[in-house]
Amino acid sequence: MIDGKKTWHFSAVCFILSGIALFYYGLVIQYRYQATLPRTEDKPSGHIFPLNIHGVIVFQTAREQNRQRLFEIGGFAIVMLGLATGGISEKKFKIGKKLE
Secondary structure, eight states: OOOHHHHHHHHHHHHHHHHHHHHHHHHHHHHHHHHHSOSSOBGGGTBOEEEEETTEEEEEOHHHHHHHHHHHHHHHHHHHHHHHHHHHHHHHHHHHHHHO
């Protein structure tokens, strides 16, 4: 039979690691944008949203901005979900041990 405590812990670790990976990929996208996006506003191509990366300002499209934010915010949310899952599992299984 599957141990419930191990399943909860495994799920928490998987959420945390996948969230960190997504957040990291969002940062990789940001640095790729720094190297490739225009440094001046370009209205005809839609590069009108400024992005400050360590003092270097580049201009991105709305789609590029949404993509980057999706990975960063999504990664953070999944890490928080993993931490919540770990916290719930600790609370759930510690109560059971105290009653024994």
